[in-house]
Amino acid sequence: MTTGTPIPRQIDTSAAHPARVYDWLLGGKDNYPVDEAVGEKLPPEARDAARQNRAFMHRAVAWLASQGVDQFLDIGTGIPTEPNLHQIVQRIAPTARVVYTDNDPIVLRHAEALLVGTADGATDYVEADVRSPADIIERARQTLDFSRPVALSLIALMHFIGDDQEPHALVRNLLAVLPSGSYLVLSHAASDLYPELAAQVTAEYAKGGIRLGFRDRAGVLRFFEGLELVGPGLVTAPEWYGDGPAPAPEGSGIYAAVARIP
Known part of the structure; x- marks a missing residue:
C-alpha cells in the first residue's frame, strides 16, 4: 500500500x-556537477564512510524488524538506493509501515521508488525538514500509529545541524511523542576519531556551501540521554551489527548506535 501524492x-x-x-559518494547518478565538484575534493575515506553508514542502517533496521518493530520514521532519507529501508524491513515484517522524510526536491522526484512496498504494508513520503519536528510528526500520523512503538531513524543527518540550531533538542522533541518500546537509530560523523580528516571534509563541504557540525563521542552520546543503548552501545558504524555476522574490521569516522525508549 502506498500513501501520499508528492508534488514536484x-x-x-x-x-x-x-x-x-551522498548519492555521488555511493556511486549514484542522481546528482549534478555542483555536487560532484564537492565529492571529488573529499578524501577517499569519505566514500568509505558513506558505504559504512549505509551498511549500518541495513543491519540496524533488519535487527529491529526481527525484534518485532514494524513502524519506521526515517528522517533525512536521501536519494533512493536499493535496498531501501522499507525493502529491508518488509522482507522480515511484510506489514511494516514506513514514512520517509527529506527536504530535497530531487528525493521527492524519486519518491515513487520509495512508495513501492508490500501489499500488506504501507509506505509514505513527507517533504519536510528535521528542524520542523512538529510538522513531521503531524504528517507521519497519517500512516503511523504513535500509540505503538516506532523506530526513529536519523542516519548521517544530525551533523548537518549546527549547535546554534539546537540539534539535541530537535531529537528530544521527536522522541517525546514516541511511546515506550520505541527506538532511536542514529549515525553521526565524528570529530575526534580522525580529527585531520574531519577538518578536511568539513572545509570542503563548506566551500560547496554546506555547513557541517561533526561532534565528538560525548556530543553524539547526548542524543541518547534517557534511552537504553542496545549492545554494543555507541561504537563506530562497522562495529554495530546486532545479531548478524560481524563485518570485517576497518577504521571508521562514523559513530552509530541503537537505543530503546524505556
Whole structure:
C-alpha cells in the first residue's frame, strides 16, 4: 500500500545538497556537477564512510524488524538506493509501515521508488525538514500509529545541524511523542576519531556551501540521554551489527548506535 501524492517543485542545481553529494559518494547518478565538484575534493575515506553508514542502517533496521518493530520514521532519507529501508524491513515484517522524510526536491522526484512496498504494508513520503519536528510528526500520523512503538531513524543527518540550531533538542522533541518500546537509530560523523580528516571534509563541504557540525563521542552520546543503548552501545558504524555476522574490521569516522525508549 502506498500513501501520499508528492508534488514536484523546482530543483536547485546551482548549489550542492547533502543528499546529492551522498548519492555521488555511493556511486549514484542522481546528482549534478555542483555536487560532484564537492565529492571529488573529499578524501577517499569519505566514500568509505558513506558505504559504512549505509551498511549500518541495513543491519540496524533488519535487527529491529526481527525484534518485532514494524513502524519506521526515517528522517533525512536521501536519494533512493536499493535496498531501501522499507525493502529491508518488509522482507522480515511484510506489514511494516514506513514514512520517509527529506527536504530535497530531487528525493521527492524519486519518491515513487520509495512508495513501492508490500501489499500488506504501507509506505509514505513527507517533504519536510528535521528542524520542523512538529510538522513531521503531524504528517507521519497519517500512516503511523504513535500509540505503538516506532523506530526513529536519523542516519548521517544530525551533523548537518549546527549547535546554534539546537540539534539535541530537535531529537528530544521527536522522541517525546514516541511511546515506550520505541527506538532511536542514529549515525553521526565524528570529530575526534580522525580529527585531520574531519577538518578536511568539513572545509570542503563548506566551500560547496554546506555547513557541517561533526561532534565528538560525548556530543553524539547526548542524543541518547534517557534511552537504553542496545549492545554494543555507541561504537563506530562497522562495529554495530546486532545479531548478524560481524563485518570485517576497518577504521571508521562514523559513530552509530541503537537505543530503546524505556
